[in-house]
Amino acid sequence: MFATKRLRNATLAAGRRHTVGLQTDGTVTAVGDHKFGSCNVSDWCHIVAVAAGNVHMARNTGNAHTVGLKSDGTVTAVGWNRHGQCDVSDWRDIVAVAAGWCRTIGVKSDGTVVAAGRNNEGECDVGGWHDIAAVAAGDWHTVGLKWDGTVTAAGNNKYRQCNVSGWHGMVAVSAGYLHTVGLKMDGTVAASGGNKHGQCNVSDWRDIAAVAAGSYHTVGLKSDGTVIAVGLNRHGQCNVKDWRDIRAVAAGCAHTLGLKSDGTVVAAGNNEDGQCAVSGWSCIQQ
Incomplete structure (x- = not known):
């Protein structure tokens, strides 16, 4: 099954105005805006994955949430x-989670999905999905990666961000505001949706x-640990060409995170609410 080759739980997550990190002991740390309590994770334990609800930059609010598996x-x-x-307190048998604007998605061990x-916009119409290995949540659309490497999507498709039915051989997916990105088994990348700023190039x-x-x-993230980025760079969120020794990446509304092999984290982009204040982090899970 294609999707089993590279999937792993997310240990770093970026929201609109906050950043979340899963530590090696299963606890969680967070920085940034916490007007609605999205950074209140200090008492979490036994966590294996984290997700942060993103919010499009035009919505000048701190109305985000944080999810822990x-x-x-x-x-x-x-x-x-x-x-x-x-x-989500009654969810059971979950193996993966994703957080979008105003919603949470969970993948069950049997490959079905809850929301x-x-x-x-129909972004939670995932009840009929099956054989799902991983999910990604944009603002108004939800993407599912199937075990056979194909992809399905639900929700707003105004910019063709849900036009993924022809994708094959995928091992990972990610969803932005109005675009969808898929990583192929051969290390190449596909993208569909809005491309006003070149984010699909x-x-x-x-x-x-x-x-x-x-x-x-x-x-x-390249196989040699370097990082590449395209799209809007108004806040410097694409200034990652000097990063080295990176093991994982995450992208928020207008900031980018990189997890290094020593468990430290680097960040670039909008830091208005301290969402890039991660220089002191040192024990984030690989």
Whole structure:
């Protein structure tokens, strides 16, 4: 099965105005805006993956949330909950999570998918999905990577961000505001959706090991530990060409994160709320 080759739980997550890191002891740390409590994770334990709800930069609010997947397959969430996106306490047997604007998505061990939160665009219409290995959540659309390397999507498709039915041989997916990115088994990258800022200009990328989509930018981690990025760079979120020894990447609305092999984290981009204040982090899981 294609999707089993590179999947791993997310230990670094970037939201609109906050950053979340999973530490080696299963606890979680967070920095940035916490107006609605999205950084209230200091008492979490036994966490195996984290996700941060992103918000498009035009929405000048701190209404984000944070999701944690526990080792027993249950899920916890804190932060803004106007649409019920944090109502996940009854979820069971979850193996992967994703957080978008106003919603949370969970993959169960049997490959089915559950969702909580806003569904105005059909972004939570995932009840019929099956054989799913991983999910990604944009603002208004949800993407599912199937075990056979194909991809499915639900939600807003105004900019063709859900036009992924022809994708094959994928090992990872990521969803931005209005675009979707997929990593192929051969290390190349596919993208669909809005491309106003060149965030989908990834057809010439090679030797990519991981991808991350922000609101208007796309980040690629190369197999040699260097990083590449395209798209809007208004806040310097694409200034990553000097990064080295990176093991994982994450992209928020307008900031980019890189996890180094020693467990430290580097950041570039918007730091208005301290979401890039990660220089003191040292024990983030690989």
